[in-house]
Amino acid sequence: MTKRDRLNADDIAAGLADLPGWSLAEDGLSIEKTYRFKSFVEAFGFMSQSALAAEKLDHHPEWFNVYNRVDVKLTTHTAKGVTALDLALAARMEAAASPACP
Amino acid sequence: MTKRDRLNADDIAAGLADLPGWSLAEDGLSIEKTYRFKSFVEAFGFMSQSALAAEKLDHHPEWFNVYNRVDVKLTTHTAKGVTALDLALAARMEAAASPACP
Numbered sequence: 780m781t782k783r784d785r786l787n788a789d790d791i792a793a794g795l796a797d798l799p800g801w802s803l804a805e806d807g808l809s810i811e812k813t814y815r816f817k818s819f820v821e822a823f824g825f826m827s828q829s830a831l832a833a834e835k836l837d838h839h840p841e842w843f844n845v846y847n848r849v850d851v852k853l854t855t856h857t858a859k860g861v862t863a864l865d866l867a868l869a870a871r872m873e874a875a876a877s878p879a880c881p
Numbered sequence: 882m883t884k885r886d887r888l889n890a891d892d893i894a895a896g897l898a899d900l901p902g903w904s905l906a907e908d909g910l911s912i913e914k915t916y917r918f919k920s921f922v923e924a925f926g927f928m929s930q931s932a933l934a935a936e937k938l939d940h941h942p943e944w945f946n947v948y949n950r951v952d953v954k955l956t957t958h959t960a961k962g963v964t965a966l967d968l969a970l971a972a973r974m975e976a977a978a979s980p981a982c983p
Contacts, residue, residue, distance in 0.1 A: 819941050823932045830925045839921050845943040 782867070785860035794866040801869055803861070809841075809854035810861055810869060814876055816847045825849060828875035829868075836871070838864040884969070887962035896968040903971055905963070911943075911956035912967055916978055918949045927951060930977035931970075938973070940966040 786794070791810070795801050801812045816822040822844060829851075833839045841852040851872065853865040888896070893912070897903050903914045918924040924946060931953075935941045943954040953974065955967040 819932075820936060823929075823936075827925075827929065830921075834922060834925075839948050841945070841947040843943070843945040846941050 782863040783855060783858055784862060785855070785858040786862055786866075791861050791866075794863075794869075798866070798869050798873060804852065808860050809852045810865055811850070811852050812869070812872075814849045814851065814872075816849075816876075819846050822847050822849050825872075825875050829872045832871035832875065833868060836864060836868055838868050840868065840872075884965040885957060885960055886964060887957070887960040888964055888968075893963050893968075896965075896971075900968070900971050900975060906954065910962050911954045912963055912971060913952070913954050914971070914974075916951045916953065916974075918951075918978075921948050924949050924951050927974075927977050931974045934973035934977065935970060938966060938970055940970050942970065942974075 788807070791803055795803065795810065798810075798812075801810050803809075804811050814822070814825060816825060826842070826844060826849060829840065838855070841854070843850040853868055854860070855862040855864055890909075893905055897905065897912065900912075900914075903912050905911075906913050916924070916927060918927060928944070928946065928951060931942065940957070943956070945952040955970055956962065957964040957966055
């Protein structure tokens with residue numbers, strides 16, 4: 780199994796357990812989260828960090844931004860579903876959304 | 882009239898004449914354009930330049946990105962329509978999408 784193979788429901792559920800706020804879309808083909816920040820600057824800072832991670836993973840989000848809100852959807856088109864790559868990118872986005880220092 | 886006052890249809894049409902590819906949304910409340918780039922990196926480069934311009938103007942887009950595509954919608958919520966600020970941000974985005982050198 781490679782990172783680009785479609786995961787089954789159990790594997791997705793196990794992956795989501797480590798990703799607070801993320802959920803499987805109704806159609807089961809993608810995972811989603813809505814992030815809210817203090818400002819546009821913080822929202823776009825998150826997007827910038829996520830974009831670098833996405834490019835490094837060679838796996839990219841579908842996302843919508845208005846002011847301090849970012850709606851993210853992750854799916855792997857070639858697999859027609861959710862793969863380990865989606866979970867990996869979601870984990871990078873969680874890191875990008877969290878302050879580095881306590 | 883300030884930059885945050887709602888423009889009438891004639892003023893919007895005059896403004897759009899200088900913004901190739903931009904059009905008034907069906908409901909008349911926003912202006913829209915879909916940009917396509919060679920890659921995610923170019924698309925996000927455009928978004929980064931646009932984000933800096935938006936922050937400087939203190940006026941922000943609603944936008945959706947998937948890979949090399951960026952769908953942009955500009956409106957001024959406080960005016961419930963299109964204002965000079967939307968036209969100004971659209972002009973900055975046009976500049977961001979165009980190569981600086983021939």
